[in-house]
Amino acid sequence: MGKLMTGISRRKTLKLAGSAAALASLNLRSALAQPAIRKGSVLTISTWGGVTQDSIKANIEPEFTKLTGATLAYDIGGVGARYNKLLAQRNNPVVDVFYGTDENTATGLKAGIMTPVSRKKVPLIADLAPWALTVKTGTNSETVASVPVTLGAYVIGFNPQFIKEPVTAWADLWRPEFAGKLAFAAPVHSAMPQLIIMAAELAGGSATNIDPGFKKLGELRPSKLTVFWTDWAPMIKNGDVSIATELAYYMEGMKDDKYPIEYIIPKEKGIASLTNLGLVTGSKNVELAEAYMNLCLEPAIQKVITTKTYYAPTSSKVTLTDAEAARCPCGGKIDQVRFFDPEMLATVRPIWTERLNTEVLPQWKTR
Amino acid sequence: MGVTSLLLLPSLLMIFVFLGLPLVVIFMQSLQDNVLLQFTPPGIENYKYLLTRPYYFDVLVRTLRLSLLTTFFAIPLGYLAAMAMPVLKGRLANMAIMALTFPILAGPLVVILGWMALLPDSGPLFGPLVRAGLIRPPRILGSETAIVISQIQFVLPFAILTLYTALRQIPHALYEAAASNGAGGLQSFLHVTLPLSLPGVLSTTIIVFSLAASSFIAPHYLGGASDLTLTTLITNFVLGTFNSPLAATSSILLLVMMLAAMFMFVKLFGRFIRP
Incomplete structure (x- = not known):
């Protein structure tokens, strides 16, 4: 939920588009994994x-088309809505590759709507930093659960x-x-x-002794609950929110x-936030999906995404x-x-969200 | 089956397939177990759970309260405007119609985004007063007040146009008869306009209440994160925790609440409507 994307600025979009030209001159190693040309x-x-979509269109799609002859179609939305759509279409999916969190991969594999990715078919998986492969189910010497392509960090920002x-x-x-000056993650936030x-x-507890966490959170006094940065961004300017x-x-x-913002x-x-590419079970374009995933791990692509959108790369070759x-x-x-x-x-989220709603939220009385 | 009945068939089929069947599916889903509640389906445990937890019961009561408040303010405001409409002539009348239909044309999201710009403590409405020290920051945005104001604004065109149609159906001869019997403006209103417009008021009340209760954009964008309504609660279950059975249960509760309110309105107004 924390990544419902909207454009940050026109300037940034133009910067993303400009980077496509830089990529055009690169000799991508993905050619090694080139499937049969699939024009049309x-x-x-x-x-x-x-x-996210702008970045894919500007930096990845042109290279993908050059590599495979195929084009991209987009199913756009927040991760929750898209995941539900995938569940509903499980017998006849229209989507081939799913952008989500590593937690989405875990639930997707369990629900049978995503399937592990072959290391052999996506050879650049070998270059992934060891920390990037967080989903253990489906990850072995033959496959990975999904392909992590970027890393973000959930932190504290302030004016x-x-x-x-x-x-x-x-x-x-x-x-x-x-x-009363804090913008804090809403219960449904991916980092919650x-x-x-x-x-x-x-508070002296742990992941397995979680009660002190709920008690401690109940003592927090947020003024705004958020799922996306635009929920609180206007308020950091006027002081309604001073920390987020x-x-x-x-x-x-x-x-x-030009927002008055610093972060630590x-x-x-x-908190690590990995964007993973999941292979949709029943995809009719597995070969193309694998080529796409491999392309996303190209150091040149990873570097451009990093410099333009400030995610960290997951490839150790960048x-x-x-x-x-x-x-x-x-x-x-x-x-x-x-x-x-x-x-x-993924296992605890439903129960913990419920506890937040019923035990903590009434104490917050936030907006 | 007559020709007239056949004309109804496509619409009835459409309603059955695209409204009736989904409702049946949702109802069946609401009887299923889920990650929070383990039981042997079908069962009514989801209903028991939501209705016995104070947090969820408050959501239901809040939805009812906000919808009733919206209706309470929108109906008199709409009635006054609908009464004034026939008096307007020429360009002024056209402008009034344009102004009334514009929010419908613009759509609720556009209007709500406007409210989001207008209502902050530092916004153009309150900002100058706060900065001048004339008022304390009112913190309207993110409150129930913001939701109600926005919902009234959204439903008002529907209320006015429906009431205007109802008022126009009152035969003019009745006003002439009242006047010939010496009735003044107030008496004419109390004995002709009001009683004969009550069926229109009833249907408008039902429309306004239903629009308010099923409103999602206003509570989502203008309401507080800890002050959910049934519509935003459904979204949280669907998109946040992927709990379809509890989302379905909340949906059925919303539907039942609207039907109950409709029944109550019919009973209430029915006592005053002359056959």
Whole structure:
């Protein structure tokens, strides 16, 4: 839910489009995995709109068409709506590749609507950073559960104008000065179970002793619950909100758009948010889907996506300048990001969301 | 079966296939177990669960309250405007019709986005007053007040146009007869306009209440995240936790609430409507 994409700015869209020209001159290694030319074929990908779709259109689609002769069709929307559509179409899917979180992969595999991806057919999986393969079911020497293509970090952002003491930790969200000034993840946010675990640990509990987390969250005083950065962005300007939990790459985009925003990765670590490409069970274009996934792992593609949208690459073969690395959770900053078990999150999410709704939300009385 | 009945057939078939059947499917889904509630289906445990948890019961009561408030304000406002409409002539009348239908043409999302720009404490409506120190930040955005204001604005054109049609159906001869018997404006209103427009008021009330109760965009964008209505609750179940049975149960509860309200309105107005 946290990645319902809308355009950040016209300027950014133009930047994304411009990067396609740079890619055109690159000799992509995906040619090694080239399937038979499929001119006239269409690969349907289910993804977020806005920046994500713009980025795919500008940076990946031209190379994909050059490589395979096929074109892309898009099924656009929030991940929840798209996932439900996939469930409804399970006997005759129209989608071939699903953009989602690693938790979506875990639930998708369990529901039988996604299927593991062959390492042999997507050879660039071999270049993936070890931390990227978080879904254990379906991942073995032959296959991976899904193909992780980008990494984001869920962290703390703030308007420096309204901050007196430095913010360094998740624990700072409970500081009295932020009561009624905090934009916090809504119960349905993709990062919510991880935040409950963080809260539990701050209160002496853990993922397996979660009650202290709910109690601790009940003491928080958010003024706005959010699923997407636009929910709170206007409020950070006027001071209705002075601090917020959000994905770092959105806040980098906000900086480009001149929002008064800074962010830190909390000392207890930020929360990893992996974008994974799932292979839809029953896809009639498996070969094309594999070619697409391989293309998305090309270092040249990964680098362009990183520099334009501030996600971190998942391929270990990507080289970034210091300036580029400074704007994503890349390099040494990977150690400051915590990876949770997506299969565990998928199991607990419904029950924990229910507990948040019935136990914590009545205490918050937020807007 | 007469020709007239045959004319009805396509519409009835359409309603049965695209409304009746989905409702049956949703009802069957609401009787299924799910990740939160384990039982042997079919069963009514989902209904028991939602109706006995204070949090969910509050959602139902809130939906009912907001819909009734919207109806309570929209009907008199609409009635006054509908009474004024026949008085308007020429270009002014056309402009009034245009103004009334514009929100319908623009669609609720466009209108709500306007409200989102207007209602913040720093927005053009309250911002200058807050900055001048004349009022405290009212924090309307994200409150039930914002939802009700927005819903009234949304349903008002429907209310006015429906009531206007009802008022126009009152034969003019009745007003002339009242006047010839010495009735003044107020008496004419109380003994002719009001009683004869009550069937129209009833149908308008049902339309307005149903529109308000099934409204999603206003509570989603203008309401508070912890003040869900049944429509936003359904979305959370569908998109947040993928719990179709509880989403289906909430949908059926919404439908039952609307039918119950309709029944109540018919009973209430029926006592005053002359046969």
